[in-house]
Amino acid sequence: MAVTTLEVPGDGTTATLRRRRPKLGVYTLLVPASLLMAVALGYPLVRQFVISFQEYGLRQQFGQPAEWVGLANYTDLLSDPYVWTVIGRSIAFCLINAAVTMVIGIAFAVLMARVGAAARMTLQVSLLLAWGTPVLASMTVWQWLFDSQYGAINWVLSNVLGFEGMAHHSWIIQPLSFYFVATVIVVWMSVPFVAFSVYAGLLQVPEETMEAAQLDGASARQRFWNITMPMVRPVLSVVLLLQVIWDLKVFTQIYVLQRAGAPTRDTNLLGTLIYSYAKEFSKAGALATIMLVITLALTGFYIRQMLKEDEL
Amino acid sequence: MSTLATGAQPATNATADLPVRPTKARRGGSPASSTAGRRAWGVVAVLIAVVWVFPIYWMINSAFLPLNKLQAPDPTFLPLGGTMSNFRQVWADPSFWAAMRISLSVVVIVLVAALIFAFLAALAVSRFRFRGRKAFILTILVVQMIPAEGLFISQFQMLDGWHLVNRVAGLALVYVAAILPFTIWMLRGFVQGVPIELEEAGMVDGLSRTGAFFRITFPLLAPGLVAAGVYGFLQAWNEYTLALVVMTDPSQRTLPLWLQGLVEANRATDWGVVMAGAALIAIPVIAFFLFVQNKMTSGLVAGAVKG
Numbered sequence: 087m088a089v090t091t092l093e094v095p096g097d098g099t100t101a102t103l104r105r106r107r108p109k110l111g112v113y114t115l116l117v118p119a120s121l122l123m124a125v126a127l128g129y130p131l132v133r134q135f136v137i138s139f140q141e142y143g144l145r146q147q148f149g150q151p152a153e154w155v156g157l158a159n160y161t162d163l164l165s166d167p168y169v170w171t172v173i174g175r176s177i178a179f180c181l182i183n184a185a186v187t188m189v190i191g192i193a194f195a196v197l198m199a200r201v202g203a204a205a206r207m208t209l210q211v212s213l214l215l216a217w218g219t220p221v222l223a224s225m226t227v228w229q230w231l232f233d234s235q236y237g238a239i240n241w242v243l244s245n246v247l248g249f250e251g252m253a254h255h256s257w258i259i260q261p262l263s264f265y266f267v268a269t270v271i272v273v274w275m276s277v278p279f280v281a282f283s284v285y286a287g288l289l290q291v292p293e294e295t296m297e298a299a300q301l302d303g304a305s306a307r308q309r310f311w312n313i314t315m316p317m318v319r320p321v322l323s324v325v326l327l328l329q330v331i332w333d334l335k336v337f338t339q340i341y342v343l344q345r346a347g348a349p350t351r352d353t354n355l356l357g358t359l360i361y362s363y364a365k366e367f368s369k370a371g372a373l374a375t376i377m378l379v380i381t382l383a384l385t386g387f388y389i390r391q392m393l394k395e396d397e398l
Numbered sequence: 399m400s401t402l403a404t405g406a407q408p409a410t411n412a413t414a415d416l417p418v419r420p421t422k423a424r425r426g427g428s429p430a431s432s433t434a435g436r437r438a439w440g441v442v443a444v445l446i447a448v449v450w451v452f453p454i455y456w457m458i459n460s461a462f463l464p465l466n467k468l469q470a471p472d473p474t475f476l477p478l479g480g481t482m483s484n485f486r487q488v489w490a491d492p493s494f495w496a497a498m499r500i501s502l503s504v505v506v507i508v509l510v511a512a513l514i515f516a517f518l519a520a521l522a523v524s525r526f527r528f529r530g531r532k533a534f535i536l537t538i539l540v541v542q543m544i545p546a547e548g549l550f551i552s553q554f555q556m557l558d559g560w561h562l563v564n565r566v567a568g569l570a571l572v573y574v575a576a577i578l579p580f581t582i583w584m585l586r587g588f589v590q591g592v593p594i595e596l597e598e599a600g601m602v603d604g605l606s607r608t609g610a611f612f613r614i615t616f617p618l619l620a621p622g623l624v625a626a627g628v629y630g631f632l633q634a635w636n637e638y639t640l641a642l643v644v645m646t647d648p649s650q651r652t653l654p655l656w657l658q659g660l661v662e663a664n665r666a667t668d669w670g671v672v673m674a675g676a677a678l679i680a681i682p683v684i685a686f687f688l689f690v691q692n693k694m695t696s697g698l699v700a701g702a703v704k705g
Contacts, residue, residue: 115522117535119515119578126553126575127541134552178460197443205440211688212447212476220636220686222654223676226661227457238456238473245472274450335545338638345662357547357639364551364643374548381545389543393536 118204138371140261142314146367157373168392169359169373176334177380178355179265183336191280191325196310198285210282225342232257240339258348265353271339276332280325285319288314327388334381337361356380457680461485461673488660494675497647497656498566499557500566501635504652507570508634512577519578520585525594535586550643557644565649570638577633581626588622595603605690606691628687635683653679 138159140152164168189308194213198206216224231239243252258264268350291314299309315322337357344350345357354362356377363370460468462480488494523531553572554563562568592615601608638654645651650658660675 112522112526115518119519120534120581121539122511122515122571123575123578126556126572128550130552130556131544133556134549144456194446199546200436201440202436205443209443209447209450212451213689215451215684218632218684219454219680220632220654220683222439222636222657223457223680224453225461226503226657226672226676227453229661229665230460231456233669236469236473236669248677260552269514274453291545294601331543331545335547337547340465340638341642342658345658346665352609353544357545360548361643366555367551367555370551374545377545377548378543381543385543389498389539393539398683 093182132163134367134371138248138375140368140370142297142368147248152310155368157167159368160376163369163372163376170352172354172356172359173376173380175265175354178357179268180334180384181328181334183272183333184268184326187276187329187333188322190273191277192284192322194277194281196231198281199288204211213281216274217282219339221275222342224275225339228267228274229342229346230301232267251365256347258343260351261349261352264343264348268336268339268343271343272333276329281327283321283325284318287318287325291317323388323391327385330384331381335377354375407636425495447675454472454680454684457673457677460670463670465668468668484670485678488675488678493648493651493656493659494678497651497653499651500645500650503566504570504573505631505634507566508573508577509627511570511574512581512630513623515574516578516581516585516626517623519582520589523582524586524589532595538579538582542583547639550640553640554643564645564650566650569641569644569652570634572644573634573637574641577630582632584626584629585619585622588619591622592618632683632687636649 119157137152139154139156139395140146141155142152142156146152194209198209199208201295231237236238239257240252240255243249243255257267295313295317297308299313304312335357336355340355340358341352341361344353350358350362356373360373361372444521458476459477461484462477462482464472464481464483467474519534523535534539538675557568557572559561559563560568562571596614596618597607597610600614601607607611635654636654638658641652641655645655648659657672657679661672
């Protein structure tokens, strides 16, 4: 192992070890990971960016040289009102899903901290089951639950709650209802991660601080908002950041629901729209770049905040 | 990053950044006054647990039911008098086993490569100060922001150029690259969680640096490596999007692709078989996940320092 190249004789002056200038060996530790990421992530990223300024379609696949077209791919996309619709939808979907996931996840974390061990374990196991299930397996069972003919959800709505019109309701035909189903599924899958992360954060809040505040007469509500929340804020911002990123690029859930018979054009989000450009590499590249810019616009503030707070 | 499947999110994300501590509940003001409230909230928690787990229960329940019960006017809520025939049907399907073989091959390659590469890199950034260290960490962070769903088309083109489309090696290559950033980030947290003082104490006692590392730090990192391994396993086992793009040949399907094919073939005809297929893919993973989740919060390091 490359580790052996790092050997430094133990001389007893322990405090200086960390700052000792290492030999070239350190860089060899980084080579395999860096090389792999450069090849399989960096190269496609750069290439896609370059192609987004070229005319690159089927003809170029068969050896024709690609022509530089400047911003033509971008202006084509951005002058298409449909693209703007999809961008708007994606941002709305992302923000709503991230917000709902965060609120429910934080509520569950607070609940876990409040209840006895047995109830907490029950909730945790349930959330872990939802979290650990492969996304395609979850998608499959949700399609079955929302099935228009024999789905459990329609049965409960029509036979238990008395909404008779829901008996054969098809959930994914209407765009709004489609996004509702997608939101239910995405939130169901994402909440466990938020709940567990925030719960882990809550456990880090020192007992002494809470006791001191209590002695000073702070109510439970005041303690929560003025001590607990500020102290877990770093966790909250990381989790929120990840949710926004994940929910903006959501693909699998939308794609699978579309395959289940939803009208594609009315339900596309950015991920599925890029996928639909699979044969037009230049357009796909340009749209992917636009998506990256939107991601950075939505998350840039938090990233900067995190970099400021976190000494790397 | 989980540039991979959006839904399947990484195990222990932010938690990896926090110092490991025993996760004992120690909240809740004066115990006497809040017992009743605690009990009421406990009921709420259990109710939520039931609602949240219901889809998974429903998957298993339906997998055991014959077609006439699945298509009855009223659903069957308990698989009493159930049948194994759905499972047998999946079991007897050679395409299931072919997909299993592909998935397992991808997972093994991804796990071995990602763990070794990420471990070396994590070691470098958390135990040494060197030029370019900050830049490397920053790159790791930024790479995780890149929407993979925007990258898959050019990744496909790249693999196509190297004749790696429909190859296990091709899929494994893009998977490893996708999970490396997060795995490095996660392991870095774990390596930092082992105080260097422990290692230094070992060196004072006469161990070499390498010896101190392998005798003291490495065993303490076991939970971290296990956690990172589980993360990589889940990602590679569950991932759908890149598999969809890279493995276009039906004979090269991974399990999620196979399951989607099963859904499309049996939708509206036989959900029981589909549920059995989903359960067969999900249950081993869930069991694994539950088992390891428990280990990951063992507070090993905190104990080591105090003791």
